[in-house]
Amino acid sequence: MIRVLGLGSPFGDDRIGWAAAEAAGRADAGLDVRLCAHAGEVLCALLSPVDRIIVVDGMRSGAAPGTWRRISPEMLRAQGAALSSHSTDLSQALAMIEALDAAHAPVTVFAVEVDKTGPLDVMTSALVAAVPQVVEAILAEAQAVISMRLPSGSSTTLSD
Amino acid sequence: MTDRRDVSIRVPVLARVEGEGALELDIAGGEIRELKLRIFEPPRLFEKLLEGRSYTEVPDIVARICGICPVAYQMSAVQALESLFGVEVTPWVRDMRRAMYCGEWIESHALHIHLLAAPDYLGLDDALAMAAQHGEILRRGLRLQGLGNELIKLFGGRSVHPVGVRVGGFHHAPDVQAVRQLAARLRAALPEADALLAWTASLALPEDDQPFLSVALRHSAEYPMYAGRIASSAGHDLGAEAYEQQFRESQVPHSTALYSHLDGAPYLVGPLARLNLNADRLPATIRDTLPFALPSRNLFHSIVARAAEIRLALEEAATLLERYGLPDAPAVPLVPRAGIGFGATEAPRGLLWHRYETDSAGTITRARIVPPTSQNQARIEADLRNSLNAFGLDRMDDELRLRAETVIRNYDPCISCATHFLRLEVRRS
Numbered sequence: 001m002i003r004v005l006g007l008g009s010p011f012g013d014d015r016i017g018w019a020a021a022e023a024a025g026r027a028d029a030g031l032d033v034r035l036c037a038h039a040g041e042v043l044c045a046l047l048s049p050v051d052r053i054i055v056v057d058g059m060r061s062g063a064a065p066g067t068w069r070r071i072s073p074e075m076l077r078a079q080g081a082a083l084s085s086h087s088t089d090l091s092q093a094l095a096m097i098e099a100l101d102a103a104h105a106p107v108t109v110f111a112v113e114v115d116k117t118g119p120l121d122v123m124t125s126a127l128v129a130a131v132p133q134v135v136e137a138i139l140a141e142a143q144a145v146i147s148m149r150l151p152s153g154s155s156t157t158l159s160d
Numbered sequence: 161m162t163d164r165r166d167v168s169i170r171v172p173v174l175a176r177v178e179g180e181g182a183l184e185l186d187i188a189g190g191e192i193r194e195l196k197l198r199i200f201e202p203p204r205l206f207e208k209l210l211e212g213r214s215y216t217e218v219p220d221i222v223a224r225i226c227g228i229c230p231v232a233y234q235m236s237a238v239q240a241l242e243s244l245f246g247v248e249v250t251p252w253v254r255d256m257r258r259a260m261y262c263g264e265w266i267e268s269h270a271l272h273i274h275l276l277a278a279p280d281y282l283g284l285d286d287a288l289a290m291a292a293q294h295g296e297i298l299r300r301g302l303r304l305q306g307l308g309n310e311l312i313k314l315f316g317g318r319s320v321h322p323v324g325v326r327v328g329g330f331h332h333a334p335d336v337q338a339v340r341q342l343a344a345r346l347r348a349a350l351p352e353a354d355a356l357l358a359w360t361a362s363l364a365l366p367e368d369d370q371p372f373l374s375v376a377l378r379h380s381a382e383y384p385m386y387a388g389r390i391a392s393s394a395g396h397d398l399g400a401e402a403y404e405q406q407f408r409e410s411q412v413p414h415s416t417a418l419y420s421h422l423d424g425a426p427y428l429v430g431p432l433a434r435l436n437l438n439a440d441r442l443p444a445t446i447r448d449t450l451p452f453a454l455p456s457r458n459l460f461h462s463i464v465a466r467a468a469e470i471r472l473a474l475e476e477a478a479t480l481l482e483r484y485g486l487p488d489a490p491a492v493p494l495v496p497r498a499g500i501g502f503g504a505t506e507a508p509r510g511l512l513w514h515r516y517e518t519d520s521a522g523t524i525t526r527a528r529i530v531p532p533t534s535q536n537q538a539r540i541e542a543d544l545r546n547s548l549n550a551f552g553l554d555r556m557d558d559e560l561r562l563r564a565e566t567v568i569r570n571y572d573p574c575i576s577c578a579t580h581f582l583r584l585e586v587r588r589s
Contacts, residue, residue, distance in 0.1 A: 009224075009227060009321075010224045011224070011320050018320075032379065035318055035319075036320065037227035037320035037321065038227050038228060038271070038320075039275060039317065040267065040270070040271040040275065040302065040305045040309075041269075041309060041320065043302055044302055044305065044306040044309065047299075047302060048306075065267050095288055096287065096288055096291045096298075099288050099289075099291035099292040099295070100291045100292075100295045100298065100299065101210070102295075102299075119205050119206070119209070119224070120205065120209060
């Protein structure tokens with residue numbers, strides 16, 4: 001099973017993780033889509049057994065809003081913040097999993113540059129435009145995982 | 161390749177919504193001269209946002225106020241609007257709302273106990289250290305929290321900012337098979353909740369006896385959650401509509417938070433206040449497990465109170481779901497009308513009070529929301545004074561800071577994440 005984990009909140013561009021994960025789920029029903037708004041949910045989603053976890057989250061790196069990139073968990077830098085029940089800091093959640101000495105599926109992260117994330121903001125057009133691109137990348141990532149699992153000569157799609 | 165230091169993945173919205181905390185402490189001549197807990201209280205934004213919206217949008221909008229307790233906001237809102245429109249929901253709706261609410265108590269309390277509060281009582285820096293040293297306890301907590309999330313998702317469509325609740329009932333009734341399966345898992349998890357309660361009861365909690373006023377709902381037959389009248393340890397017995405006459409919110413210069421007082425006095429809301437006022441509504445199996453007598457005068461008993469409420473909510477939810485059957489309709493019809501309505505339920509952190517005014521089409525013309533964190537602010541400051549004095553003001557700054565943080569975290573305020581980074585300024589003279 002491949003799990004797509006959307007991190008975020010309903011507020012403005014911070015919804016990008018949810019929006020992309022939900023869109024990926026609509027594109028392929030074979031994906032296990034989970035939306036998370038706080039650390040506890042992220043930890044639960046990481047702990048339960050699956051083959052691969054694809055995370056979609058917002059980021060602030062100084063790039064143009066809507067810019068997205070594929071990164072590995074190793075590239076996540078701890079923010080120096082303690083884990084809080086009110087945040088979804090992925091690097092902290094992964095550190096917790098490691099501290100628990102728990103196995104988890106390989107994690108790939110798609111991070112999308114956000115702009116406005118206030119309670120009254122709606123998702124900006126650059127972020128809306130990025131959703132199909134991110135979804136395409138998620139599906140390609142998932143398909144690559146499946147292809148690696150298959151014996152040579154066979155083929156399948158995500159929904160099979 | 162991106163430089164690691166340039167990549168920052170954060171979800172700051174809830175932190176932003178919850179605000180930041182800072183403590184200023186002035187000690188002179190061995191006495192606290194000034195103690196200010198500064199926080200930012202955000203729900204007022206939502207109150208303004210609700211104006212001009214249809215009543216049908218309210219449950220989904222208020223669910224966005226808090227990522228941890230969206231159900232509480234939905235429940236107080238629908239109660240207020242249903243009373244305004246003169247709607248009586250069916251017993252099925254009432255039971256399933258209580259079951260859903262149980263999910264939120266389980267989820268929220270499990271998070272607070274394991275990620276925020278427990279490290280304070282185990283001498284650990286944070287939940288990361290707890291994961292390393294008490295891994296199985298943390299795993300158990302996450303399993304319980306996961307069950308709470310699934311309960312919310314069952315009725316709300318998703319566990320984050322659920323969308324299943326509507327004024328008059330629910331949008332959909334869950335599938336019988338799914339309900340049965342979850343009921344069985346909830347029942348099977350009761351030994352884990354028992355073990356959690358026993359574990360919290362075994363913690364070496366600080367001794368800190370102090371007087372305080374407890375405020376919570378009280379119901380004629382059940383432990384308060386979804387319904388009841390507002391009661392206090394001073395003998396108050398009020399309907400939700402009378403809240404404004406007895407409780408006063410006021411602004412203080414050092415904080416954007418509103419401070420609440422009952423007849424001029426700070427008061428406590430939340431699990432320990434609920435326990436103190438509803439000991440006779442607790443199942444004996446839970447009450448007899450508590451390592452202290454009720455009413456308690458030690459705020460640090462709150463972690464045990466949360467574990468007790470997890471145990472209670474787990475069994476209640478299992479029982480409610482075991483009786484589940486598909487209803488004729490998941491909601492009752494209603495006709496909007498102009499008026500004023502009030503709702504009060506027990507969020508995991510305490511009493512959550514809503515007031516709405518509508519026009520004849522059901523459009524919100526005014527909204528007021530008083531969350532538990534706001535109500536506890538004055539009590540937290542009073543507690544800090546009591547606790548730090550009892551602890552000893554001549555202690556090192558780091559010791560004072562840790563004790564102050566422990567006191568604040570113990571209330572599970574919605575500024576929990578900010579209080580992890582509490583900036584303590586101690587000025588001595």
